[in-house]
Amino acid sequence: MSFGQLPYDVAHLLGGAMLLTSFVLLYQRRVPAMVNALAAQGALLAAAAAWQGMVQAAPQLYVTALVACLAKAVAIPLALRLLIRRLDLHRTVETALGIGPSLIAGVALVALAILTVLPVTAGARAIVREDLILALSVLLLGMLMMITRRNAILQVIGLMSMENGLILAAIGAAGMPLVVELSTAALVLVAFVVAGVFVFQIRERFDSVDIGFLELHRGERR
Amino acid sequence: METAASLLTQALHLALILVAAPLVVGVIRWLKARLLGRRGASPLQPLRDLEKLLRKQPILAENASSISEAAPYVALAATIAAAALVPSFAHGMALAPLADLILLAGLLAAGRVALALAGLDAGTPFGGLGAAREMSFAVFAEPAFLLCVLTLAILAGTTNLDAIAGTMRDGQLGLRVSLALAFIALLAVAVAENARIPVDNPATHLELTMVHEAMLLEASGRHLALWEAQSALRLTLWLALVAAIFVPFGAARPGAGPIAWSIGLLAWIAKMGVLCLALAVFESAIAKMRVFRVPEFLGAALLLALLAVALLFVSTGLA
Numbered sequence: 001m002s003f004g005q006l007p008y009d010v011a012h013l014l015g016g017a018m019l020l021t022s023f024v025l026l027y028q029r030r031v032p033a034m035v036n037a038l039a040a041q042g043a044l045l046a047a048a049a050a051w052q053g054m055v056q057a058a059p060q061l062y063v064t065a066l067v068a069c070l071a072k073a074v075a076i077p078l079a080l081r082l083l084i085r086r087l088d089l090h091r092t093v094e095t096a097l098g099i100g101p102s103l104i105a106g107v108a109l110v111a112l113a114i115l116t117v118l119p120v121t122a123g124a125r126a127i128v129r130e131d132l133i134l135a136l137s138v139l140l141l142g143m144l145m146m147i148t149r150r151n152a153i154l155q156v157i158g159l160m161s162m163e164n165g166l167i168l169a170a171i172g173a174a175g176m177p178l179v180v181e182l183s184t185a186a187l188v189l190v191a192f193v194v195a196g197v198f199v200f201q202i203r204e205r206f207d208s209v210d211i212g213f214l215e216l217h218r219g220e221r222r
Numbered sequence: 223m224e225t226a227a228s229l230l231t232q233a234l235h236l237a238l239i240l241v242a243a244p245l246v247v248g249v250i251r252w253l254k255a256r257l258l259g260r261r262g263a264s265p266l267q268p269l270r271d272l273e274k275l276l277r278k279q280p281i282l283a284e285n286a287s288s289i290s291e292a293a294p295y296v297a298l299a300a301t302i303a304a305a306a307l308v309p310s311f312a313h314g315m316a317l318a319p320l321a322d323l324i325l326l327a328g329l330l331a332a333g334r335v336a337l338a339l340a341g342l343d344a345g346t347p348f349g350g351l352g353a354a355r356e357m358s359f360a361v362f363a364e365p366a367f368l369l370c371v372l373t374l375a376i377l378a379g380t381t382n383l384d385a386i387a388g389t390m391r392d393g394q395l396g397l398r399v400s401l402a403l404a405f406i407a408l409l410a411v412a413v414a415e416n417a418r419i420p421v422d423n424p425a426t427h428l429e430l431t432m433v434h435e436a437m438l439l440e441a442s443g444r445h446l447a448l449w450e451a452q453s454a455l456r457l458t459l460w461l462a463l464v465a466a467i468f469v470p471f472g473a474a475r476p477g478a479g480p481i482a483w484s485i486g487l488l489a490w491i492a493k494m495g496v497l498c499l500a501l502a503v504f505e506s507a508i509a510k511m512r513v514f515r516v517p518e519f520l521g522a523a524l525l526l527a528l529l530a531v532a533l534l535f536v537s538t539g540l541a
Binding site: 009012013015016017019020023027099100103104106107110111114118126127129130133134 | 398399402403406517518521522525526528529532533535536537538
């Protein structure tokens, strides 16, 4: 199928909207707005999974869509908002790189994704390649967010965003078994809980969630 | 016969745009007032304001040069020329072969330069402030617009606005990601170019927050009427541009008859109504952003347009 046909157009629009929410995550300065953007990305992922389930006639993708909707669009943003309220984090966020350079680095990462995927998938159709590029871009932008933010909560958001990219790639490939997706989701949920515990420990020890304080306690220094 | 029809549509289009421009501004102000819980002035109020101002004699500062006298005419002429090129209810008008998007960008830039020079001319501090801010926004807004033009040109094979609108109307392109990203970038550029919230508040009376009005503080009488008309025409032009490129359904094909024109006219009025409502709701829902955040906003629009072009290279197999 090619462009101009509704199934692939809608799938690509949903993937592109997820990429857009990744850029919104890089652009925002306020923590509650970032949680909203993460919830929007989860909702778009659920919509993309449901659409792929309809197009590929694979009912297990509907289960993925339901899990994605409940976990990523509802439960994790709620938990993050509770964390933010408990930690009293309503200030604007300090970034290690600056908003403008972060956006430029984001576009450079998308270019990197394009340059990586195109030679590897040389024989495939253009739609599959663009799908993979969108998913890899979301993953790389989540990683960029983890690197350029000094706030522990925002690093958790970056991790969640990376996982959204993974699931987007998984639902695009036809025939992925459900058990792989469920196990990945369970793993990331556990990682989220562990990260939450760490955030509280950091807060208790240093009275702040700026991970710069961790630098003083690394092993190499005296 | 073809040329007579195209000349007639061009003349009707020009008359339509000139009448619609103050009405668009009036309707948006009325809608914003209603959304804020006020009654609002009548949508015909900008027409009455223009009529009042045209009768008055302009007062110029002592050290103002001839630029202050010539700039309103230059800007209005450039904006009318640009408005004549953007199709509204029919494609295939007489000036359609000239309707190049890059030419459009150049005409809008000429209007912006005239406005900035008029702001700088009297030597007042607020005029210089407004001119500096306007030019610093244009540094990002113009490349973003040109990258959107690049996206559309790669898809349609030409930068001619009529041909692009025709290709979008035929629907062969589908709902691409690049078109969605280019649409968002174009909306951000349109908000910045027309001095709307979140970039600039068109209703502000605080000089330190002004960008566009600061350059008009010295204008009065007939000149102010021309500047207001130019700003209304620019807003109508941008809304018509967004409607012509991204919602081209209903416009009459080249060489169609008066019935197709009437359908096109009704479709255009509906599209403009929806766009005015969307703009009024958007302006009432968010706050103006700080001035030094606007380059970030426009830089993000520029990077989105760049992303649209990059993804387009992938999907059309040019990479």
